[in-house]
Amino acid sequence: MKLVSDLVTFGETMLRLSPAGNERIETAGEFEVRAAGAESNVAIAAERLGTPSTWLSKLPDNPLGRRVAGELERYGIDADPVWTEEGRQGTYYLEQAGKPRGTNVVYDRANAAVTTAEADEFDLEALRDAEVFFTSGITPALSATLAETTATLLKTASRAGTTTAFDLNYRNKLWSPSEAKETLTALFDSIDVLVVAARDARQVLDLEGDAETLAETLGTDHGFETVVITRGSAGALAWHDGEYHEHDAYETETVDPIGTGDAFTGAFLARRIDGDGVSSALEYAAATAALKRTIPGDIAVVTPAEVESVIGEQTSDISR
Amino acid sequence: MKLVSDLVTFGETMLRLSPAGNERIETAGEFEVRAAGAESNVAIAAERLGTPSTWLSKLPDNPLGRRVAGELERYGIDADPVWTEEGRQGTYYLEQAGKPRGTNVVYDRANAAVTTAEADEFDLEALRDAEVFFTSGITPALSATLAETTATLLKTASRAGTTTAFDLNYRNKLWSPSEAKETLTALFDSIDVLVVAARDARQVLDLEGDAETLAETLGTDHGFETVVITRGSAGALAWHDGEYHEHDAYETETVDPIGTGDAFTGAFLARRIDGDGVSSALEYAAATAALKRTIPGDIAVVTPAEVESVIGEQTSDISR
Amino acid sequence: MKLVSDLVTFGETMLRLSPAGNERIETAGEFEVRAAGAESNVAIAAERLGTPSTWLSKLPDNPLGRRVAGELERYGIDADPVWTEEGRQGTYYLEQAGKPRGTNVVYDRANAAVTTAEADEFDLEALRDAEVFFTSGITPALSATLAETTATLLKTASRAGTTTAFDLNYRNKLWSPSEAKETLTALFDSIDVLVVAARDARQVLDLEGDAETLAETLGTDHGFETVVITRGSAGALAWHDGEYHEHDAYETETVDPIGTGDAFTGAFLARRIDGDGVSSALEYAAATAALKRTIPGDIAVVTPAEVESVIGEQTSDISR
Amino acid sequence: MKLVSDLVTFGETMLRLSPAGNERIETAGEFEVRAAGAESNVAIAAERLGTPSTWLSKLPDNPLGRRVAGELERYGIDADPVWTEEGRQGTYYLEQAGKPRGTNVVYDRANAAVTTAEADEFDLEALRDAEVFFTSGITPALSATLAETTATLLKTASRAGTTTAFDLNYRNKLWSPSEAKETLTALFDSIDVLVVAARDARQVLDLEGDAETLAETLGTDHGFETVVITRGSAGALAWHDGEYHEHDAYETETVDPIGTGDAFTGAFLARRIDGDGVSSALEYAAATAALKRTIPGDIAVVTPAEVESVIGEQTSDISR
């Protein structure tokens, strides 16, 4: 029974099944198993940087669901799912490779237990007491019920004065840009902090222009308090209180790119909750994202000291 | 492009995901991946013993579906699935352990592609040209469509003079005994050879008595040509043309019990197709089943020489 | 930040490094890594059976210490260690084998961070608010400081009305029987529930007689509320309020014997906290211990349903 | 029993034994095991791109030979070896590493069963009915018998109007350039399509000049219908009907370079059989070769969609 988390997130966490190394799903004899979900990734990144965090969701009451919850708790967050006898554990199969094969995902997440989650199944006090409530554009894409639940939770948090943060996170294997646009823009009124990839802003929201233009247009049109535009290896830009803040991506050797954006967002929110300005938060976010890419799995298993070391460029080749 | 298989089977093959050794699903870092399904198991056991065999099914046209088909072809059968963009690849999670933990299965097979398979999607000539057509009581349990397809395929084969064989294979995680009874007994008219565990005969078909009574009752009531009653480590009994044939189970050190019954049935059918009498076929079936239990995975990766060696009790401790 | 745990335990948790299968430490190319400690094992067994539990300890603030805490939290308990820059992470190397090789342990736990843990480093309110405080005879064997801390924590809990439970847990690689006897009997005044192996009662406490005699002698001489005598595969006997309760060990196929006693004790305490009588608690304890032996690692990764299934003898060979 | 394959290949397939990662043969505790042979690689690449293919060879009738045949069938081809009690299963030990260590091969293929294969052991109708018959310069290097068999099979196919294709594939661990030249040029009369690395054309065939000169010289001197000159990362050039066709190599991150040329040739032949012009076939070949380099093992486990995606440059970093 936890008291209060500063950050509460809501969303689906899947089992990620992936062949080791560069093996193919079609022929591998074993799959590595890891818990993976945008919103739990964000919660863990924040928790690892010192922000007590809770992840809300709905899981099947079987070994697979318990596996997800247990693995997430390993990283220190409070995993507080609703347990159910109905619905399945969502999974995805991941195959990673260099060019020209690239990384490929086979989703097997239809009818996951979480798709039936309704707002009144959760402890809404946790949302109201939190500093920040976070979810992403994946959640409302998963079912009509979840679209409604997402809207309700955002409104509930917003009305209670909890800052609401949202990563647009467009997934083209889940819905079309126009479906996404319709559902997501309807949520914008309840959102304070929007994180969006420049590519998604253009493809889904039909916006044009450079990152500054995208940020300002979004900020002005929808009244966001903060808009963060991410541009992969080109760094990130934030618009806040009419001012721009920008930070380059740190150089990194990519071992696993999945979860980079979530690490970025989790770190950004953690530093903001901790009182940092937007520029400083962007710097932590960029450093955490760079570290994430060196770590297998979706999750940013980092420490504050490591993040600060990246920022301070204090890494040598070998520390011994 | 295959010419003709002597044995044609139809059913679902899943991906089986299981922790190595005695690890738990809840905590294992890797899952072993194998193709697993009663009807493909039967086809492979028969093929390994020299009977050309084909497995019919429906698979998703993605790396998971291709994995299943490819793995099955490795064992020499003709895997000839309908490929579809709809439906998912069924999976099951398997955890094996000794007493008192036992072996546990978590099915995740709802909405598998195969559940939409209709009879006219298949090359019915293959059924008509085969010596034996086989499916099991799992198949009609998976969807209403499959229940109908199973009935149609059995009738089609039966009318063409192909011997029809059926393993009752009751699965209590799929349906209740009474549901199973209603659906399965309706198929009995089209079935020539019935294989059924004594336990299922009692629990599902509401029969009583010892194996001989069960066999004769079934044979007489439903006009089966052959009834095989399996009793696990207590061996098997067949009723055929009013006569009884019986064979003990061979002693075996169990590494993986899954697929034992399928190995038994595949070997029985292979020997019958090859012209053996029921007693001889039972002997091969028992030996193949005993070997299967020493092999990880669902599949009886055996050779005729090994089976004959078990029958001849020619195994020494080390052959070198 | 947890509110209140019903069970609080205190002790060292090590990294357990062990070759896979039956390989030898001397030649293995990899070691499996797991968190392992009597008191965290007890806390997890209790938590898995529904009793909110906290584990207190002291860990080095490095990746090894974080690994221990993280792995323990995976199983749901509140791992609340003091973090320190001094002292190392204790480890032990474990080699498991059948007869006549047996299981062998190489301890490398000297100068572990926990050996410097003093009572005032901990949140003593947690002890005072708990239903039960548990530690074992390993803890005071690790350092003079820990012997004192153990005494203080037991007294603190006892004075606050928290039930104190203690497993004698004699380890002959840590101290001699006479050293153990002197230190441990001095703690008995503060202990309500004593768990002790019959062998240890004889070897360390110089007692004689059968389990009943050992239990009653200990209970009468030291005023314990409950004395549980464990006898391995011969089952366990409890003396409580002048009455005897006894339960056989369940038949089990041993994969990993380490942690069996801890699983027993954790389950016993969980059921007692939940209000069960001593007989019922013994039954749960025996079933949990039997399940533990089928699970690799020190930890009883079980569910209440599994424990109840063992008690109800409802396990079949395969559940599917 | 297959009807007709469009492509029939003939040659040795070995067991490839290799340490994982960058480990050394001298110290590794495990070897990965895979089937590997130029001609089966070509057949599989073609089959994966839609061309029914058969591989002819001779294998020992033991678990090693069955392993080779089974693994090849997994990829959909018809593996139709002659089974024999004589001769062994050829193997090679492979150690992969970056510069300056490089990739090293230890052949252990002497006295392989295939070295005794004679033409009349095979179903020559399959060759006559095929669109293309393929073998490589490795095959006649393996034994005098195989040199004769290779000549006979090429002549048989050629006389039946089957297009004959040949990859020169010089291996300096098998024979000297002058030995190779003498044996291979004697086969040229029966060959329609020659694939040869520019390096081999110079080292073995004593030719000079750039790729165009090499191709035209070979084409003119020996009357080949098509000559394909491969130049590794510098791309490939084909001479056909007096015209040149050229295609760059696609950028690729190399995980395993073995089999790249075979993937190229298999794809080239598949597209030619399917009716593509030489330029289009070169494009598919280059894309298939690039994909192969990202895949562990000798075999191009690709799909037509993946190859087309490389051609269309439609790969993004992550597809989800």
Next chain:
Amino acid sequence: MKLVSDLVTFGETMLRLSPAGNERIETAGEFEVRAAGAESNVAIAAERLGTPSTWLSKLPDNPLGRRVAGELERYGIDADPVWTEEGRQGTYYLEQAGKPRGTNVVYDRANAAVTTAEADEFDLEALRDAEVFFTSGITPALSATLAETTATLLKTASRAGTTTAFDLNYRNKLWSPSEAKETLTALFDSIDVLVVAARDARQVLDLEGDAETLAETLGTDHGFETVVITRGSAGALAWHDGEYHEHDAYETETVDPIGTGDAFTGAFLARRIDGDGVSSALEYAAATAALKRTIPGDIAVVTPAEVESVIGEQTSDISR
């Protein structure tokens, strides 16, 4: 450069390639790799028990040969092979399973480098200076050259006053009983200590009777100093100076039976060299053999303390 070894052995050591667990050679994705040979096994068992030992052989000068020599030196013996550019590294494929599958070996040892080893390639002073020279009946079975070399080495040692020991070690995959009898009995004049399985004494040497009869007959007929008859789990019997010595086999849980006899013989010789009587040496031999069966691989990775613990029955379940 070693000074003098008390025990010198001569024979082939192979690479042993085996699937993990109970997997099949036909389908396993990895093989475990270990050095394995009767005479190096004997040398290592003796070395581990304190007798400086040297193994003579001939190995290919490539990574495989270096692997064998390096792995053997790991266990402390002096591996002193002749290195050659000719001949290959012998291998064997091993599949272990319980009944009724049993353990199966596929030899691939023809044309191994060692088959060309001639006596004058070795440092014969080492043989003359040793206390005991050992080889087994496998060595002369491998080639005519080796048969001659074996005879020469035995004579050389014998003439120099070095005790010669010989394990008959019949392998029916190498030669027939009558071939073995002819070759081996011709060596008997040069042999002081004969170890032979009762089964081999009967099958190969055409003897009859119980172990005592076999031993005395052999001893009397051929003038052996010592004859040891091994009977697997029925223990061993030695005839020495006209007296019988007998020892039961110790109870053991078999993980890997290969090498049991070699462990027995190595320990027997080590204790005899150390001055023990025959009875005491048999006791050590039986205990070492029992320990070997708990250890994966051919090699008895034991310590004197462990062997003495088996003899003293001091093993408990867990030592901690």
Next chain:
Amino acid sequence: MKLVSDLVTFGETMLRLSPAGNERIETAGEFEVRAAGAESNVAIAAERLGTPSTWLSKLPDNPLGRRVAGELERYGIDADPVWTEEGRQGTYYLEQAGKPRGTNVVYDRANAAVTTAEADEFDLEALRDAEVFFTSGITPALSATLAETTATLLKTASRAGTTTAFDLNYRNKLWSPSEAKETLTALFDSIDVLVVAARDARQVLDLEGDAETLAETLGTDHGFETVVITRGSAGALAWHDGEYHEHDAYETETVDPIGTGDAFTGAFLARRIDGDGVSSALEYAAATAALKRTIPGDIAVVTPAEVESVIGEQTSDISR
């Protein structure tokens, strides 16, 4: 019992425990286990290049100590440690990653058995008879006893006319630069050949200037016969007899950077012992170091042919 080694080294060898791939210590389920120590690394590199080498140290008489000695002997050196019941086996945990995470080491080497090693525990004749005695700046950092022992051994060797070589090897997790300077410079009088990283020369010895200046300053100030300044990827420079010799680093794909300097030094000493001039020795050293970086583990498992191939730039992509 070895006669004479040309190179004798002295120092600690640890167990190196590291997650596979890029996994984190905090979450990995297995650690790879390898023996690792600067002075044994140097001995092995020299032995592999043909110089008989002995490593002196002190190890705990338990499976961990035996593991270290056994693994080192696998590479051909004479591992001749003092065995003790006191002190533990030193370990270190290693996590390797690309930028910006970098490679991180957690030492757990306090109170290792070697820290109590005194000079009179060793066979000093071996030092006196050797061509070269080598140790490094890590050894005296480990304990006051070892600092004294290091001084004594260097003096003993020096007085006997054995060339003494020393790698400064500063480790900032063991001591401060000023502590190191004080202890190490006091040893300089007994040292003939100094190897030092330019970075360490500046940080620890407070020197300034380029490599030439550093080398000459050290040579002149302390009377070294040879000074080798290493500069990582910038190559190495040696000052000897007033002359400069320089060699670039070879291009290499780094798989494991640990042990690169030891490979360099071992090869340099081996070639000098073999009579090479300084320039030639530097060339071998650079090539050996480049090869080492492609090999997992601390140890340079190389052959003379491989080193010469790097020097001759004869490596192609694939050798087959």
